[in-house]
Amino acid sequence: xxxxxxxxxxxxxxxxxxxxxxxxxxxxxxxxxxxxxxxxxxxxxxxxxxxxxxxxxxxxxxxxxxxxxxxxxxxxxxxxxxxxxxxxxxxxxxxxxxxxxxxxxxxxxxxxxxxxxxxxxxxxxxxxxxxxxxxxxxxxxxxxxxxxxxxxxxxxxxxxxxxxxxxxxxxxxxxxxxxxxxx
Amino acid sequence: xxxxxxxxxxxxxxxxxxxxxxxxxxxxxxxxxxxxxxxxxxxxxxxxxxxxxxxxxxxxxxxxxxxxxxxxxxxxxxxxxxxxxxxxxxxxxxxxxxxxxxxxxxxxxxxxxxxxxxxxxxxxxxxxxxxxxxxxxxxxxxxxxxxxxxxx
Numbered sequence: 001x002x003x004x005x006x007x008x009x010x011x012x013x014x015x016x017x018x019x020x021x022x023x024x025x026x027x028x029x030x031x032x033x034x035x036x037x038x039x040x041x042x043x044x045x046x047x048x049x050x051x052x053x054x055x056x057x058x059x060x061x062x063x064x065x066x067x068x069x070x071x072x073x074x075x076x077x078x079x080x081x082x083x084x085x086x087x088x089x090x091x092x093x094x095x096x097x098x099x100x101x102x103x104x105x106x107x108x109x110x111x112x113x114x115x116x117x118x119x120x121x122x123x124x125x126x127x128x129x130x131x132x133x134x135x136x137x138x139x140x141x142x143x144x145x146x147x148x149x150x151x152x153x154x155x156x157x158x159x160x161x162x163x164x165x166x167x168x169x170x171x172x173x174x175x176x177x178x179x180x181x182x183x
Numbered sequence: 184x185x186x187x188x189x190x191x192x193x194x195x196x197x198x199x200x201x202x203x204x205x206x207x208x209x210x211x212x213x214x215x216x217x218x219x220x221x222x223x224x225x226x227x228x229x230x231x232x233x234x235x236x237x238x239x240x241x242x243x244x245x246x247x248x249x250x251x252x253x254x255x256x257x258x259x260x261x262x263x264x265x266x267x268x269x270x271x272x273x274x275x276x277x278x279x280x281x282x283x284x285x286x287x288x289x290x291x292x293x294x295x296x297x298x299x300x301x302x303x304x305x306x307x308x309x310x311x312x313x314x315x316x317x318x319x320x321x322x323x324x325x326x327x328x329x330x331x332x333x334x335x
Contacts, residue, residue, distance in 0.1 A: 035235070035278070035279055035281050036279060037279065038275065038276060038277065038278070038279040039277070105248060130252075131248070131249070131252040132252070132256075134249075134252075135252060135253065135256060136277065137277070138277040138278045138279070140235035140236050140249060140278065141236055141249075
């Protein structure tokens with residue numbers, strides 16, 4: 001009996017334990033380099049940044065309190081941003097949640113011509129020439145999209161081009177669970 | 184011809200060594216801080232923070248734009264008198280613990296820190312059992328020898 005235990009059950013037990021540990025490791029490893037944001041469940045960074053379309057105006061997080069909004073980090077130098085642009089236009093058309101853009105380390109003139117050529121899906125676009133605001137949000141590659149609730153808390157983050165799938169599965173259910181305007 | 188080659192050898196070697204040296208220093212980051220102590224802390228911090236865009240490089244080694252922005256952040260905060268721990272905490276508040284190449288101790292990864300000790304204990308236990316089993320076998324080992332002696 002003890003021989004059976006040491007020769008058979010013990011190695012099997014060790015194998016099972018190792019398999020479980022490795023399985024947990026694989027499931028929690030950054031999937032294709034996607035890193036869970038520490039911002040989730042926390043207040044979105046407060047910002048007050050120049051407005052791309054009207055530099056005399058500011059885009060301020062304080063003005064966005066009480067409403068859901070999507071915070072979309074983009075740049076004209078970013079391939080994935082061109083890819084998701086059509087999807088952003090559809091989101092704007094749906095009218096469920098406004099998109100605030102963060103034009104990250106970009107040239108204003110190029111950004112403006114991008115918007116006039118491809119269409120403007122944004123309620124307003126803030127500019128971040130130095131890249132400091134993107135760091136506040138823990139952005140590590142564009143495009144990235146954050147969903148912020150009426151209390152100003154980041155409830156979801158999507159890395160990469162926004163797809164119809166993430167919109168219907170991740171964003172829409174969260175926004176429609178609490179009607180816009182209610183707190 | 185042969186002589187010329189030989190005379191060229193040393194200057195060439197010297198030139199190669201010199202270039203090798205400069206490329207390491209000038210590779211990515213030419214940042215200089217006002218005093219050696221700050222420079223040393225800057226060096227350590229930028230080497231133990233991860234470049235989030237090219238995840239297997241440190242901030243110091245990465246040529247991408249975001250790494251440069253984060254290095255600027257490290258420099259500015261050092262100049263502002265922040266401690267190394269404050270800077271690490273600032274970074275991980277934005278990018279998560281993943282940005283730290285040297286992991287911190289937390290309840291979630293406690294088992295990982297404890298694992299080497301546990302493995303050592305298991306090893307010691309197995310070792311002890313094997314040795315004990317061998318010593319109990321010893322008297323039996325002598326029996327055939329004694330028999331041989333009697334026969335011979």
